[in-house]
Amino acid sequence: MNAALAIARHELTRLFASPLAWTLLAVSQLLTGLLFGLSLADISLNPQRVGDYDGVSAIVGGGLFRFATLVLLLVVPLLTMRAFAEERKTGNLDLMLASPASLAAIVLGKFAGLMGYLSLLFALIALMPLSLAAFTPLDIGLLLSGLIGLWLVMACFCALGLFVSALTREPTLAAVGTLGALLLLWLGYAVSTLAWQPVVLGTTLPLAEIANALSLIGHHDALLRGVFSSADVLYFVIFTLGFLALTGVRLDMDRH
Amino acid sequence: MESDLKLVAQGLVRDYAGRRAVDGISLRLVQGEVLGLLGPNGAGKSTTLRMLAGTLAPSAGRVEIAGHDMARAPQQAKQHLGYLPERPPVYGELTVDEYLGFCARLHGIERARRRAAIEAAKADCGLVDTGARLIGNLSKGYQQRVGIAQAIVHRPDVLIFDEPTAGLDPNQLRGIRELVGRLAASHTVIVSSHILSEIQAVASRAMILHHGRMVLDEAVAEAEQLPGVIDISLRSGPDTATLVELAGVHEAIATGPGRWRITAEPGRDIRGALAETAVHEGWHLLEMRSHRPDLEARFRELTSDAPAQPAQPA
Numbered sequence: 143m144n145a146a147l148a149i150a151r152h153e154l155t156r157l158f159a160s161p162l163a164w165t166l167l168a169v170s171q172l173l174t175g176l177l178f179g180l181s182l183a184d185i186s187l188n189p190q191r192v193g194d195y196d197g198v199s200a201i202v203g204g205g206l207f208r209f210a211t212l213v214l215l216l217v218v219p220l221l222t223m224r225a226f227a228e229e230r231k232t233g234n235l236d237l238m239l240a241s242p243a244s245l246a247a248i249v250l251g252k253f254a255g256l257m258g259y260l261s262l263l264f265a266l267i268a269l270m271p272l273s274l275a276a277f278t279p280l281d282i283g284l285l286l287s288g289l290i291g292l293w294l295v296m297a298c299f300c301a302l303g304l305f306v307s308a309l310t311r312e313p314t315l316a317a318v319g320t321l322g323a324l325l326l327l328w329l330g331y332a333v334s335t336l337a338w339q340p341v342v343l344g345t346t347l348p349l350a351e352i353a354n355a356l357s358l359i360g361h362h363d364a365l366l367r368g369v370f371s372s373a374d375v376l377y378f379v380i381f382t383l384g385f386l387a388l389t390g391v392r393l394d395m396d397r398h
Numbered sequence: 399m400e401s402d403l404k405l406v407a408q409g410l411v412r413d414y415a416g417r418r419a420v421d422g423i424s425l426r427l428v429q430g431e432v433l434g435l436l437g438p439n440g441a442g443k444s445t446t447l448r449m450l451a452g453t454l455a456p457s458a459g460r461v462e463i464a465g466h467d468m469a470r471a472p473q474q475a476k477q478h479l480g481y482l483p484e485r486p487p488v489y490g491e492l493t494v495d496e497y498l499g500f501c502a503r504l505h506g507i508e509r510a511r512r513r514a515a516i517e518a519a520k521a522d523c524g525l526v527d528t529g530a531r532l533i534g535n536l537s538k539g540y541q542q543r544v545g546i547a548q549a550i551v552h553r554p555d556v557l558i559f560d561e562p563t564a565g566l567d568p569n570q571l572r573g574i575r576e577l578v579g580r581l582a583a584s585h586t587v588i589v590s591s592h593i594l595s596e597i598q599a600v601a602s603r604a605m606i607l608h609h610g611r612m613v614l615d616e617a618v619a620e621a622e623q624l625p626g627v628i629d630i631s632l633r634s635g636p637d638t639a640t641l642v643e644l645a646g647v648h649e650a651i652a653t654g655p656g657r658w659r660i661t662a663e664p665g666r667d668i669r670g671a672l673a674e675t676a677v678h679e680g681w682h683l684l685e686m687r688s689h690r691p692d693l694e695a696r697f698r699e700l701t702s703d704a705p706a707q708p709a710q711p712a
Contacts, residue, residue, distance in 0.1 A: 144503065144506055145503075145504055145506065147503075148500060148503035148504050149504070151500075151503070152500040152503075152504075155492065155496060155500075156489060156491060156492065159491040159492060160491055232485070232487075233483055233484070233485040233487055234487040234488070234489065235487075236448075236451075236453050236481070236483045236487050237483075237487035237501070237504075237548065238504065239452070239453040240451045240452060240453050240476060240479065240481040240483075241476060241501075241504045241505055242472075242473045242474075242476040242477045242504075242505060242506060243504055244472075244473065397453065397454055397455040398455050
C-alpha cells in the first residue's frame, strides 16, 4: 500500500513538473469557462427558458458537465499515454518492476496519481455552477448527481486509458488508441438513440436498449438528469475495476 | 557458507518466440563477491540480469535472493536487490533528491530513516552537491551515478548493474569503476560489460556468456596462475617446428611473419635460454615479451564463431 502511495505521489510530482499538465489544466479551464459563460448569457437573454421544470442547475450544470466529458475525452489520453507507454519506452518501468512494489500497487498508484490530477480539474469545473449559489437557489441534488457522474466517467476514461497505455511502448499510439476507444464508447450511445430494431432469427433485437445498457455515456446521462441509480454507479465501478485488472494482467504478461 | 549465499540461480532458461536467448545458466554468489558477466553483444547478458532482477520471468529455472525465492516471494526477494538496467531509469524532470526520495519510498524505507538513507546513498555515489539539480541537466556520467544511488538507497544485499560504464568518457568511466569497487566491499555485486578491462578491474570472478551459455566461470585471481606465454619476434627466424623442438618449449604458434607465441612447459622459465639460443643461432632477436594469457585472448578464443564448436559449459 505504501508503494502505491509512493507511486501516486511520484506521478503527481512528475505531472506538475511538466508543462503538459499545466497546459491541459489551462486549456480545459478556458474551454469549460467559455461554455459556462455562454450558458449564463443564454439564460439572461432568454429568461423564459427557466421554468418550473428546467431550472438554472439543469441548464447550466447539465450542459457544462456534458461538455466537460467531451473535454476529458481529449485530455485523458494525453495523460494516460505517459503512464505506461512512455515509461516503458524510456525503460523507467523497470525501476518499479524491480522494486518490491506489487503489480497491483503499481497500477493502483498510477491510477490514484492520475485521478488526483483529474480531480483538481474536476474541482475547478465543479466550482463554476456551485458559485451560482451566491445569486440564486440551486438544485444541489441535481448538481451533485451530475458531479458524481462526471467523476465516475473520469475514472472510467482513466482506467481505459491506462489499459491501452499498458498495451504498447509508443506513447502516441497509446493516446490515439485511447481516443479511438473512448470515441467508440461515445458512438455506442449514438446507436442507442436509433429506432432500428433488427429481427434476428425471428426475435426482435432491442438494439437500442442493449447499446444504452452498455454505453458509458448512456449511464452518465441518467446521472446528469438527476436520476441517481445504484445500477449506473455500479456500472462505472465495474468498468473501472475491470480495466484496472486488465492493466495488471497486461503488465504481468511483459514478464513472460 | 550456506548462510552466506546471497544469490542463487539454477538452470535459468529463457526463450523468445522459439529462440533460446539464455540456456541453462546457474550461479551462486556469496557475501562480498563481485561477478563480472562478460559476453559479446547479444550473448544473453541483459536477459540473464533481468531474470535475476525479477523483471523477466525465466522459462525454466529459479532465482533466489538472500534466501527468498523470486517466483514465490517476489516482494521479499526484491527487497534485498538493487538493479540498474542498461539505461539508468531516471526522470529528467525531477531533482536528484526528489527522485531518490521516490525510490526510498518505493522500497518502503520509513520516513524517519529516509533522509539518512538518501544522504548515505548520495555520499557513496559522489552526489552530495547535486541534490537540488534536475537530473535532466546532469551529464551522462552523473545520471549513471544517480542510477546507482537508486540501486543502493535501500542497502540491498545484492546489486545488479547492467553495463554501468556504457557510453561514458574515460574520466567518468574511472569514477564509476571506483564506485563499483567501493560498493563491492559491503555488497554482493554482479556487473555486466563487454569491455574486458572493466571486469578485470572490478570483479573477483569472471563469467563469459556466449550464445546464452556459460563458457567460462572462474576467479580472476585464478587466471593469473595460468602459465605465462612469451611473444617473440625474430628477423631471420627458423620455421615453427624448430622452435617447438627447443628444450622446455611446450607449444609454439606463429602469430605473424617473424612472430611467434611460445608457451613454456609448466614450471619452467625459458626466457634466458630462448634469448641465448636466438643469439647463438643468429636469428636476430628483435623483441621478446612475457605475460600471462589475458582475459581478452581467452574471451576471443571462447567466443569466436569460426570453428562452429558447441560451447561447452565450463
